[in-house]
Amino acid sequence: LLELTHVTKVYPTQAGEYLALKGLDFTLNRGEMVAIVGTSGSGKSTLMNIIGFLDHCTTGSYVFSGRDVSHLDDEELALIRNQKIGFVFQSFFLLPRLNALQNVMLPLLYRGIQTDLAIKKSLDMLQKVDMKKFAEHKPNQLSGGQQQRVAIARALVGDAEVILADEPTGSLDSKTSHDVMQLFIELNQNENRTIVVITHDKEVSHHCPRVVTLHDGKVVTESSS
Amino acid sequence: LLELTHVTKVYPTQAGEYLALKGLDFTLNRGEMVAIVGTSGSGKSTLMNIIGFLDHCTTGSYVFSGRDVSHLDDEELALIRNQKIGFVFQSFFLLPRLNALQNVMLPLLYRGIQTDLAIKKSLDMLQKVDMKKFAEHKPNQLSGGQQQRVAIARALVGDAEVILADEPTGSLDSKTSHDVMQLFIELNQNENRTIVVITHDKEVSHHCPRVVTLHDGKVVTESSS
Ligand SMILES: Nc1ncnc2c1ncn2[C@@H]1O[C@H](COP(=O)(O)OP(=O)(O)OP(=O)(O)O)[C@@H](O)[C@H]1O
Ligand SMILES: Nc1ncnc2c1ncn2[C@@H]1O[C@H](COP(=O)(O)OP(=O)(O)OP(=O)(O)O)[C@@H](O)[C@H]1O
Numbered sequence: 001l002l003e004l005t006h007v008t009k010v011y012p013t014q015a016g017e018y019l020a021l022k023g024l025d026f027t028l029n030r031g032e033m034v035a036i037v038g039t040s041g042s043g044k045s046t047l048m049n050i051i052g053f054l055d056h057c058t059t060g061s062y063v064f065s066g067r068d069v070s071h072l073d074d075e076e077l078a079l080i081r082n083q084k085i086g087f088v089f090q091s092f093f094l095l096p097r098l099n100a101l102q103n104v105m106l107p108l109l110y111r112g113i114q115t116d117l118a119i120k121k122s123l124d125m126l127q128k129v130d131m132k133k134f135a136e137h138k139p140n141q142l143s144g145g146q147q148q149r150v151a152i153a154r155a156l157v158g159d160a161e162v163i164l165a166d167e168p169t170g171s172l173d174s175k176t177s178h179d180v181m182q183l184f185i186e187l188n189q190n191e192n193r194t195i196v197v198i199t200h201d202k203e204v205s206h207h208c209p210r211v212v213t214l215h216d217g218k219v220v221t222e223s224s225s
Numbered sequence: 226l227l228e229l230t231h232v233t234k235v236y237p238t239q240a241g242e243y244l245a246l247k248g249l250d251f252t253l254n255r256g257e258m259v260a261i262v263g264t265s266g267s268g269k270s271t272l273m274n275i276i277g278f279l280d281h282c283t284t285g286s287y288v289f290s291g292r293d294v295s296h297l298d299d300e301e302l303a304l305i306r307n308q309k310i311g312f313v314f315q316s317f318f319l320l321p322r323l324n325a326l327q328n329v330m331l332p333l334l335y336r337g338i339q340t341d342l343a344i345k346k347s348l349d350m351l352q353k354v355d356m357k358k359f360a361e362h363k364p365n366q367l368s369g370g371q372q373q374r375v376a377i378a379r380a381l382v383g384d385a386e387v388i389l390a391d392e393p394t395g396s397l398d399s400k401t402s403h404d405v406m407q408l409f410i411e412l413n414q415n416e417n418r419t420i421v422v423i424t425h426d427k428e429v430s431h432h433c434p435r436v437v438t439l440h441d442g443k444v445v446t447e448s449s450s
């Protein structure tokens with residue numbers, strides 16, 4: 001489905017250039033469920049931002065569905081991202097002036113789905129993350145774990161082919177984490193959706209058939225559990 | 226050191242009033258290290274905001290160091306908070322235009338500490354969370370776990386009597402989490418600082434001599450490990 005080859009990522013900072021990814025190779029097949037693990041600062045979110053068309057690699061190539069996407073402009077990136085990717089961000093990024101239901105509906109409205117169908121699909125997904133009763137709360141009226149679950153619902157509601165989840169259980173207790181993982185597994189097995197999860201939680205990585213470990217900007221090990 | 230008695234907390238929302246704490250009792254003695262656990266939405270952050278003088282209880286009483294603090298105005302709350310409390314927030318709240326070092330120094334400057342001493346203390350604390358080499362990075366130039374560690378350093382740098390940490394390891398891998406817990410244990414045992422940690426991580430709660438469980442706005446169990 002996608003292949004990153006010898007990817008580097010340099011961030012400019014006032015102290016000079018920072019090399020966050022140092023020649024990384026990563027392949028993902030359709031229908032896989034993969035966990036990405038590694039120490040804080042090892043490059044996991046940076047890798048996921050490149051996979052999810054939120055950022056460019058500095059050098060190296062990225063081929064998605066047979067198409068070279070290494071040098072798309074921002075408009076092309078936005079287009080492919082909205083169609084193909086459901087993203088759960090490490091810091092949620094819910095829109096503060098919209099309530100939970102409106103936040104979840106937004107990607108559907110962008111794809112031209114009718115409002116009443118969008119509402120129905122969004123309420124169903126909120127129910128799956130046990131947040132339906134908080135549909136009218138704004139983000140600042142929700143706990144940390146509740147915001148995280150709304151962000152998860154938003155990433156899943158649109159039938160995106162590839163779900164990228166950056167620490168989706170970081171703010172969740174173990175029972176709620178378990179429920180979220182069951183939902184991911186169900187989408188992976190019943191709908192063949194491709195899922196990549198960055199996680200520090202062994203409970204989560206245990207459920208993933210493939211675990212990729214990053215260290216210092218490179219892939220260091222891969223294992224199949 | 227502090228005692229909350231029959232505390233309730235009501236949040237007004239457009240859908241009506243939401244009762245987040247339902248008559249909660251909680252006592253904390255000086256020098257204790259306590260973990261607060263419970264499901265997402267059970268009221269942990271709400272409880273910690275009241276303990277940390279960021280919010281008022283709706284009914285009930287709060288006595289801190291023998292003084293009734295249940296009805297202080299915002300200025301009095303800010304004064305006692307700045308002197309007594311070091312807070313690690315669930316969503317960090319680092320100031321985006323300041324770099325890591327400046328963010329950590331801020332509470333010291335508020336207490337009138339000399340700039341060069343503030344710099345030294347801040348660099349020492351950043352070193353303890355393994356973030357000294359990122360001192361000049363702004364928050365948006367740091368990974369999630371790096372931002373969390375800067376927020377921890379800021380809470381610890383000022384010799385606050387009471388450290389309140391809301392999910393301080395949520396974004397950290399297990400080795401880094403372990404290092405942060407060792408730091409908390411060291412401050413608790415060597416400096417007799419009182420520490421309350423909200424956590425979903427069993428590794429963290431195992432290190433706390435006392436574990437309080439919240440469910441649906443009340444304390445349901447307490448245990449000593
Ligand atoms: N400002 C607010 N307005 C309305 N409801 C709120 C507000 N803040 C919190 N709540 C509600 O109060 C309840 C408790 O929230 P709190 O943040 O204390 O939970 P928590 O135990 O910290 O959860 P988590 O583990 O998910 O962080 C939640 O159900 C939440 O929706
Ligand atoms: N915009 C930026 N400018 C400069 N450096 C950056 C920027 N974003 C990330 N970095 C650096 O790149 C490295 C990798 O960051 P990344 O966010 O990918 O880490 P991570 O593996 O997701 O960590 P965590 O587990 O803490 O979330 C970090 O050392 C970070 O300081």
Ligand SMILES: [Mg+2]
Pocket residue numbers: 044045046090166368369370
């Ligand atoms: Mg990250």
Ligand SMILES: [Mg+2]
Pocket residue numbers: 143144145269270271315391
């Ligand atoms: Mg919370």
